[in-house]
Amino acid sequence: MSFFNFSLKNHLLRHLQVMLFSLGQLWRQPISSLMTIIVIGIALALPAGLYILLHNVDKVSGQWDDATQISLFIEKNTSSDRAYALNKELQKWPEIKETIYQSSSQSLEEFRQSSGLGALLDSLPSNPLPAVIIIHPAENNLREDAIGSLLARLESLPEVGLAQLDMEWLQRLRSLNKTAQRGITILGLLLSLSVLLIIGNTIRLAILNRESEIRVIKLVGGTDAFIRRPFLYTGFWYGLLGGMTAWMTILISMGLLNGPINELSKLYGSQFTLNWLAGSLFLTLPTIGLCLGILGAGLAVSRHLKAIEPQ
């Protein structure tokens, strides 16, 4: 047992040494290492930044869920008692959360106040505005198809002249958002692939640079695993540092965007603040980076190491 502990400790110690050795090698060529790391950082920051943007659009449009409403314009020849009764009836529908009844005279009053065309309205012989029932659908009924069928049912009522969904643009925005999310996923995959290729190529060059060293190590009995290890750790460092660079890039960009966005949101009287997702990205980006790094290095090593044999 103590032997096992010792050999495990020895093993971990050796890994740690190779890990630090690889980092030292990056440090010895600071310019080229830095350039590779920045390229990886940008490639990872781009899809992550777009993802943050979409996440925030989602959040904003989520705030407007309550705002989805249907306006029912009552037929002109319907008596106000009948319209009022319809309002009561609609309140019992399970698909509907609440309704607001606005008689034609209330509509007129509202229009008079908001439009400033009071004098013109007074000159009309009768009130041209219909009574309106404003309907807020129940929360579990906000999906597109559910809203559609509710709209159709309301429109078929004999007392209803016109049923109008006020928030069609919101749904369009959401479906646009979904399309954009798909696009970002594709972009993210493509850029991940390019990170894989960048790291693979960097490791390939590192292998070629140390070709004679690899030959000597093989001659004195180095196993493939021993030779592979420093290159895998090089990939690990590129990926990890690239991921952290991506995170910092996003943080700085968001910092620059934050002021203008707060101003904009204040102008719209909104409580909206930019959500940076800083915490979850702090874990995600470096993790994705180092996975891509090890994978890219592994691919390069398995392709190029076999070709180098002692002569």
Place this chain on the structure above:
Amino acid sequence: MINFSEVYKRYPNNYEALSGLSFHLQEGEMAFLTGHSGAGKSTLLKLIALIERASHGQVIVNNQNLTRLPKRKIPYYRRQIGIVFQDHNLLQDRTVFDNVALPLIIAGEKHREIGRRVRAALDKVGLLGKERNLPIALSGGEQQRVGIARAVVNRPPILLADEPTGNLDPELSREIMQLFEQFKQVGTTVFIATHDMDLIQTLPYRQITLDSGRLAERGL
């Protein structure tokens, strides 16, 4: 310790480097491998180091049949053989200490053990004071001795050398040979390919001479 029986080595271009070569080296024996360039000396050493495999026949080294040794076991096999090269094959960006330590690091030795053994090996070749130097700062003879220290640091039972004195003047060559004799005296099997006939005629060891891939004669 090293046993060749009816060994052929044919290259893809149909060139036959070794043709039915048989010989045997005892454990603890020291012998020279001689012959003109192109006679097959390098090929023979490559077969022992498993850099190449025989086309035909059997090579048995330290009780292992090399014709059947799987590829993944080659690294462990090579740890039983110390190899000294004509051009040293040192890592130019590592210190003398790191170069000599390489076989021990590969074998996963403990840190303290590595320091002790590297210093012992450097002491043996007379370079104890130069462990912090880079190889470039050493003379040709000193670089060759670093190569020897690296070959013997993990105490292999077999020591191979390919023209170890090829680039050295007679005085230094003699010193290097004396070093090899010291390893023979502690029981290492030493096999040296060389064409430095003047030097080896003065030494009482067997000569295995190759001529066009065959055994030419056995001296002494």
